[in-house]
Amino acid sequence: xxxxxxxxxxxxxxxxxxxxxxxxxxxxxxxxxxxxxxxxxxxxxxxxxxxxxxxxxxxxxxxxxxxxxxxxxxxxxxxxxxxxxxxxxxxxxxxxxxxxxxxxxxxxxxxxxxxxxxxxxxxxxxxxxxxxxxxxxxxxxxxxxxxxxxxxxxxxxxxxxxxxxxxxxxxxxxxxxxxxxxxxxxxxxxxxxxxxxxxxxxxxxxxxxxxxxxxxxxxxxxxxxxxxxxxxxxxxxxxxxxxxxxxxxxxxxxxxxxxxxxxxxxxxxxxxxxxxxxxxxxxxxxxxxxxxxxxxxxxxxxxxxxxxxxxxxx
Amino acid sequence: xxxxxxxxxxxxxxxxxxxxxxxxxxxxxxxxxxxxxxxxxxxxxxxxxxxxxxxxxxxxxxxxxxxxxxxxxxxxxxxxxxxxxxxxxxxxxxxxxxxxxxxxxxxxxxxxxxxxxxxxxxxxxxxxxxxxxxxxxxxxxxxxxxxxxxxxxxxxxxxxxxxxxxxxxxxxxxxxxxxxxxxxxxxxxxxxxxxxxxxxxxxxxxxxxxxxxxxxxxxxxxxxxxxxxxxxxxxxxxxxxxxxxxxxxxxxxxxxxxxxxxxxxxxxxxxxxxxxxxxxxxxxxxxxxxxxxxxxxxxxxxxxxxxxxxxxxxxxxxxxxxxxxxxxxxxxxxxxxxxxxxxxxxxxxxxxxxxxxxxxxxxxxxxxxxxxxxxxxxxxxxxxxxxxxxxxxxxxxxxxxxxxxxxxxxxxxxxxxxxxxxxxxxxxxxxxxxxxxxxxxxxxxxxxxxxxxxxxxxxxxxxxxxxxxxxxxxxxxxxxxxxxxxxxxxxxxxxxxxxxxxxxxxxxxxxxxxxxxxxxxxxxxxxxxxxxxxxxxxxxxxxx
Numbered sequence: 001x002x003x004x005x006x007x008x009x010x011x012x013x014x015x016x017x018x019x020x021x022x023x024x025x026x027x028x029x030x031x032x033x034x035x036x037x038x039x040x041x042x043x044x045x046x047x048x049x050x051x052x053x054x055x056x057x058x059x060x061x062x063x064x065x066x067x068x069x070x071x072x073x074x075x076x077x078x079x080x081x082x083x084x085x086x087x088x089x090x091x092x093x094x095x096x097x098x099x100x101x102x103x104x105x106x107x108x109x110x111x112x113x114x115x116x117x118x119x120x121x122x123x124x125x126x127x128x129x130x131x132x133x134x135x136x137x138x139x140x141x142x143x144x145x146x147x148x149x150x151x152x153x154x155x156x157x158x159x160x161x162x163x164x165x166x167x168x169x170x171x172x173x174x175x176x177x178x179x180x181x182x183x184x185x186x187x188x189x190x191x192x193x194x195x196x197x198x199x200x201x202x203x204x205x206x207x208x209x210x211x212x213x214x215x216x217x218x219x220x221x222x223x224x225x226x227x228x229x230x231x232x233x234x235x236x237x238x239x240x241x242x243x244x245x246x247x248x249x250x251x252x253x254x255x256x257x258x259x260x261x262x263x264x265x266x267x268x269x270x271x272x273x274x275x276x277x278x279x280x281x282x283x284x285x286x287x288x289x290x291x292x293x294x295x296x297x298x299x300x301x302x303x304x305x306x307x308x309x310x311x312x313x314x
Numbered sequence: 315x316x317x318x319x320x321x322x323x324x325x326x327x328x329x330x331x332x333x334x335x336x337x338x339x340x341x342x343x344x345x346x347x348x349x350x351x352x353x354x355x356x357x358x359x360x361x362x363x364x365x366x367x368x369x370x371x372x373x374x375x376x377x378x379x380x381x382x383x384x385x386x387x388x389x390x391x392x393x394x395x396x397x398x399x400x401x402x403x404x405x406x407x408x409x410x411x412x413x414x415x416x417x418x419x420x421x422x423x424x425x426x427x428x429x430x431x432x433x434x435x436x437x438x439x440x441x442x443x444x445x446x447x448x449x450x451x452x453x454x455x456x457x458x459x460x461x462x463x464x465x466x467x468x469x470x471x472x473x474x475x476x477x478x479x480x481x482x483x484x485x486x487x488x489x490x491x492x493x494x495x496x497x498x499x500x501x502x503x504x505x506x507x508x509x510x511x512x513x514x515x516x517x518x519x520x521x522x523x524x525x526x527x528x529x530x531x532x533x534x535x536x537x538x539x540x541x542x543x544x545x546x547x548x549x550x551x552x553x554x555x556x557x558x559x560x561x562x563x564x565x566x567x568x569x570x571x572x573x574x575x576x577x578x579x580x581x582x583x584x585x586x587x588x589x590x591x592x593x594x595x596x597x598x599x600x601x602x603x604x605x606x607x608x609x610x611x612x613x614x615x616x617x618x619x620x621x622x623x624x625x626x627x628x629x630x631x632x633x634x635x636x637x638x639x640x641x642x643x644x645x646x647x648x649x650x651x652x653x654x655x656x657x658x659x660x661x662x663x664x665x666x667x668x669x670x671x672x673x674x675x676x677x678x679x680x681x682x683x684x685x686x687x688x689x690x691x692x693x694x695x696x697x698x699x700x701x702x703x704x705x706x707x708x709x710x711x712x713x714x715x716x717x718x719x720x721x722x723x724x725x726x727x728x729x730x731x732x733x734x735x736x737x738x739x740x741x742x743x744x745x746x747x748x749x750x751x752x753x754x755x756x757x758x759x760x761x762x763x764x765x766x767x768x769x770x771x772x773x774x775x776x777x778x779x780x781x782x783x784x785x786x787x788x789x790x791x792x793x794x795x796x797x798x799x800x801x802x803x804x805x806x807x808x809x810x811x812x813x814x815x816x817x818x819x820x821x822x823x824x825x826x827x828x829x830x831x832x833x834x835x836x837x838x839x840x841x842x843x844x845x846x847x848x849x850x851x852x853x854x855x856x857x858x
Contacts, residue, residue, distance in 0.1 A: 032735045040735050042376030044454050046742070047771055053450040085377045086370070087510065096527065152558060160566045167563040168554055170529060257554045259528035267366075271377075272735075 008293045012286060019285045020075065023278055024068050034272035035060055038084050041271050058084055058274075071278065080282075081275030085268070090279045094261065100170055101260035104252070105245030107180040109238060112187035117234075119188070120195025121227065127200065135192045142189025151182045151255035168257035179256040183249055187241060191234055198230035205229075232299055239295030243288040247280070358855050359548035360836065362571040363560045367553050368531045371514035371522060373494040374445050374507045381490045381846035382574075383551070386533055387428075387516035388494035391419055391438075391472075392487045394757040394844040398653035400484050404433065404495065404517060404540075405472075414479030414798040415462075421470040426538040427497035428521045429513075435466035437498060442474075444507045445492045451508070456765060456795075457486035457493075479796045481803065482761035485653075489757055490846040519544050519851070528553055545854045557582065564592075564831065571839070573830035573849060575600065580708075584638050586831045593832050596640065597841035599649035599825030601755040603641065603708075605716070606773075609780035609819045611747050613696060617781075620818040622674035625667045627719035633824040636711045640829060644822035647814055648753060651843075652760045654807035659815050664822075671723050682724045689724035697726040700748040701740060704731030709750050712823065741773035749773075752826065755845040764791045764810055774820070781817045 027034075035054035039046040055061045059070065074081055080090040123135040158178060159167040165174050202208065203226055211221045250262035261280070268276035369379030373388040391405040405419040425433035442464045445452060452458040460476045460483075467473050476483065487493050496507060497515030514522055519539045524532035533549045552569065554560045561582045563569045572578060578586075587594040607620045614620055633643045645664065650656040680689040680696050689696040700716065702709040710731065717727040727748070732740070740746050751774070754762045766772035768791040778784055787810065794806040814820055830839050830849070840852025 031739070032733060033739070036735045036739065038377060040738060041378075043381075044376060045772060046738065047454060049450050049453050087375070087377075088370075152562075155559065155562045160562050163566065167566050167568055168559050169552065254556050255559055257529075257552070257556065257559060259526075259553075263528065263555060 005293065005297075008289075008296075012289050015285055015289060016075075016282055019281050020072065020278065021068075023281045024071065027272065027274055027277060028064060030272070032272050033060075034058060034084060034274055037270070037272040041085065075278075075282070080279040083268075083276050084273045085271050085276075090275045093264065093276070094279060094283065097259060097261050097264050100258060101249075101253075101262065102246060103170075103176065104179055104183065104249065104258060104260060105242065107176055108183035108187060108245060109242055111180055111184040112191055113238070115184070116188045116191035116195060120192045120234075121199060121222070123192060123196040124199030124203065124230075125222065132196070135196060138185075139189040139193045142186045145185070147182055147186065148251045148255055150185060151178070151252060154178045154182060155255070168255075170257075170259055175256075179252050179258055182252050182255070183245070190237065194237055195230060195234050198233050199226060202226045202230045228302065232303065235298055235302075236295055239291045239298075240288075243284075243291035246287050246291075247284040357547045358545065359550065360546060360570040360853065360855070361550040361552060361568065362573065363552045363554040363563065363569050363577075364574070365553070365555050365557075365560075365577065367528050368525070368551060370511070372507060372511045373496050373516065374441070374448075374492045376491065379491075382848040383531065383533075384494070385490045385518070385844075385847045386520040386549075386850065387514055387518040387522065388490075388496070389517045390488050390490075390494055391421075392484045394485065394488035394847075396843050397651055397656075398485070398756065398843070400488065403488075404438075408484070410798075412798070414481065414796070415476045417474045417476070417483060418467070419472045419474070421472060422540060423470055425517055425540040427499075427515045427517055428536045428538055429497055429499050429515050430538060431497050431499060431515070433495065433497075433517050434469045435472040436469075437495060438472045439464055439466040440498070440501070440505070441495045442493070444496075444501070444505060447506055448508050452492050455486050455489065455492070456480060456761065457483050479798055481795060481797060485757045485761065488844065490844070520549070523548075544851050546850060549850055561586070564833075567833070570836060571830065571832040571853075573828065573832075573839075573841075575826065575828050577829065578831070580638055580640060583640060583829055583831070591834070593834060593836070593839075595830040595832075595839055595841075597828035597830075598651050599642065599644075600828055600845045601752050601826045602644050602647060602649060602822050603712075603824045603826055604644075604647060604751050604753070605821040605823055606741075606746070606749040606751045606777045607819050607821060608744070608747055608749070608777045609817075610744060610776060611698075613694070613698065614747065614819075615780040616678045617817060618674045618678040619680065619696075620821075621663060622671040622678070622723065623720065623725065624664050624818045624821045625674070626671035626723045626725070627716050628666045629823060630666070632712060632715045632719075636708055636715065637824065641708075641824035641826055644825045646811065647820050647822045648760055648763060648811065649825050652756060654804055655760050655811065657804075657808045657811065659808075659812050661815060663816070664818070668723060675723065675725075680724070687721070687724065688726045695726060696724065697728065698747040699728045699730055701730045701732050701737055701746050702750055703734050703737055705734070712750070738773075742771065744773065744776040749777075750823075751820070757844050760807065760811075761795060764794060764807075767791060767810070767814065778814075778817070778819050781819055783813075787813055 035051050035058060036046045038054060039050060044050060059067060062070070082088065083090050083093060086093065119131070119135050123132040126132055155167050155178060158165050165177050169175055208221055208226060211225060247261060249260070250266050252258065253260045253262040254266070264276070265280045268280065364380065366380060367378060368383035371383065371387055372379060373384055390403050393401040393403040395401045402422070404422055404425060406422045407420045409418045410416070421433070421435060421438065427433060446458070446461060449458055457480065460478055460480045462475045462477045465473045495517060496511060500511045500513050500515040501507065502509055502512060517540065519536055519541065520533040521536045522531060523534040530553060531551045533551070535543060535547055552563070554563060557578050560569070560572055561578055564572055583594065586592050607614050607623060609615050609620070630643045633641055645661045646659050648655045675689055679691045681691070682689050700713050702713045704710070713729050717729055720727050741749055753759050766774040767778060768788040769775055790806050790810050794803050794810065797803045797806065828841055830841070832839055835856050836853060837856040838852070838854045839849065842849055842852065
């Protein structure tokens with residue numbers, strides 16, 4: 001097991017290397033000069049003298065290969081550089097914004113699990129009943145309503161008209177409600193349908209018929225056997241979404257003025273803040289790898305038939 | 315197995331809930347923080363929003379510090395007042411030598427920084443030295459290029475010597491950055507403020523009392539402020555990047571005020587303007603939206619073509635239709651609220667007149683071929699590219715209107731939406747036909763405007779390169795910038811602005827204005843004359 005985890009973690013190295021290369025290439029393909037973007041954001045006209053000075057300060061006057069090697073050298077020492085825009089260490093800025101993003105990510109995942117698991121089970125057990133219809137409506141809404149629009153709707157009704165909740169910002173639990181619901185709706189839609197389909201699939205398996213023949217209670221079959229197996233694809237999906245949510249939710253953070261990583265990253269892109277973009281991409285790559293690894297380990301623990309090589313033992 | 319699964323799931327769920335609760339507890343807002351006395355009725359306070367974090371409050375650096383916030387903490391030597399009148403601020407008075415090179419400032423006595431330390435010539439000199447250490451960074455400001463030396467003559471006398479006469483020196487000293495003054499306690503050990511400051515210590519009316527990055531900043535009155543205290547005790551600035559959310563927070567009453575340039579959409583402004591519960595206000599012009607017709611393009615080199623294009627679209631209808639009265643149709647390149655620009659300029663030739671525009675194009679040799687819709691000359695179609703900022707809905711709508719109107723006189727316009735930085739790059743490279751351009755506003759104009767007309771590298775001199783007598787125009791500009799004779803300077807400005815208007819290479823479209831929307835708990839609101847200054851001196855609250 002430890003060897004397996006070690007091998008998976010070692011895979012981070014080539015992925016991270018590739019991520020740095022792709023990010024570096026994409027930034028330099030862009031026609032926007034980061035020094036010019038900096039000056040534009042500062043409302044300074046980019047004269048040749050100022051541009052040359054800024055390019056030198058940012059190290060952008062070096063040949064591309066030198067810039068890339070220099071970047072790699074920094075990253076190896078876990079030095080993520082200094083933001084062009086704020087002149088502050090990038091890692092410190094990311095760390096300061098991560099709790100806000102993590103809070104929103106966790107609350108959204110929790111709410112979506114709490115709602116979608118019972119709803120998915122009920123939709124499968126009472127197939128084509130009213131609860132199944134309800135789950136379908138939620139799925140349609142979740143899949144079709146754009147998140148920014150849902151956010152504005154929730155703000156309009158629950159914050160402005162009813163005055164139950166704050167419009168924006170991060171504070172106590174009341175600030176968390178609307179952005180969490182906005183983020184969760186699409187997840188609830190996805191997880192409910194996924195669990196329902198998976199449950200229905202498992203309910204056709206021979207072990208269910210065998211259980212019934214043995215006279216096991218239906219609830220025992222569903223909760224003890226079917227649900228356990230049906231949760232597998234749901235766990236994979238949750239793992240992917242946790243990674244995505246932990247790297248920031250750009251639209252929701254923007255609409256609700258949530259001071260997380262998503263907003264920070266968008267501003268970095270607009271300002272071509274290369275050190276921030278690089279650090280963010282690396283962080284995202286690492287988070288996705290770790291989430292995938294955790295999902296694999298959880299599935300392995302839940303179903304020992306899955307071998308460490310990824311094959312199902314017969 | 316099931317039991318273990320259940321236990322683990324419950325444990326995981328409980329831990330997650332606890333983590334969310336802990337993280338939620340880490341969050342904060344100005345109302346719940348120690349400094350958050352915003353709801354205390356005994357404190358005269360307002361809450362407003364701003365799209366970006368206020369930044370690090372370093373008076374000598376740019377990003378990410380916000381100009382309005384820097385102006386709250388730090389004062390200039392000279393204040394830019396209504397219609398460009400320069401008024402004493404930290405300098406009580408000043409004298410200028412006859413040759414226009416030596417400026418001697420008598421500093422205001424008994425001024426203290428927010429930490430109680432004294433403001434004097436030595437700290438002025440220290441701040442100037444810190445700015446001039448990074449001369450290249452600040453080279454956009456004309457004054458920086460001509461400062462020869464600075465001296466603290468005595469405790470309250472500061473002298474600045476220039477390499478050559480530069481009349482806008484005082485105006486340049488009134489800008490929000492970089493020539494404002496940090497107290498000694500704020501300087502880093504190496505004295506180089508570009509590397510950061512220890513704390514934001516200024517002489518301004520406000521101090522930063524509480525701050526959470528990307529969330530809010532709370533400003534309270536500076537107890538040591540030298541001038542008349544503002545009517546407010548506290549200003550809370552909430553960082554709300556989204557314009558629609560800003561409006562929702564305002565309607566809910568979480569904000570008392572929204573103000574700035576482009577801070578809410580046109581639709582939202584109209585909606586709030588029509589609501590009797592709120593007050594809306596527009597500033598005097600803070601800049602002009604113009605269209606550059608690049609005379610270095612052979613098709614636009616002929617003045618008759620440029621004049622035809624100027625007369626070929628209904629500016630009045632376009633500006634009113636698109637901006638719903640938020641902007642005002644512009645007759646002249648610079649509005650009349652700058653120094654030297656309140657002059658009579660003949661603008662009758664700019665008036666919308668389709669027949670005359672068509673006649674001018676015919677006269678210039680651009681004829682409509684039989685059955686064609688685009689004019690031609692020597693086999694070349696009269697086809698031009700208009701580049702605009704793709705994130706700016708007003709520019710896009712105006713570009714489409716101009717395209718349609720010029721099509722009616724036989725001119726084909728291709729629209730290209732670009733990122734702002736790419737646009738500026740093309741402007742500098744003189745790689746454009748038509749371009750939306752804005753002047754700098756007060757206190758930078760009119761001298762910055764005429765400077766870019768003469769000086770290459772900003773795209774404007776290049777745009778005007780084919781106008782007749784460009785060399786003579788440049789000479790007039792040089793004389794205006796160095797003249798020490800006020801009357802002669804006024805005459806030169808009149809002549810320069812008249813020439814530019816006649817040439818129609820810079821077509822004024824509209825005067826851009828700042829907007830303010832506020833609740834009726836605010837009794838009065840006044841926009842500052844300086845485009846970048848904060849507006850909090852002009853706010854009074856209604857009696858409770």
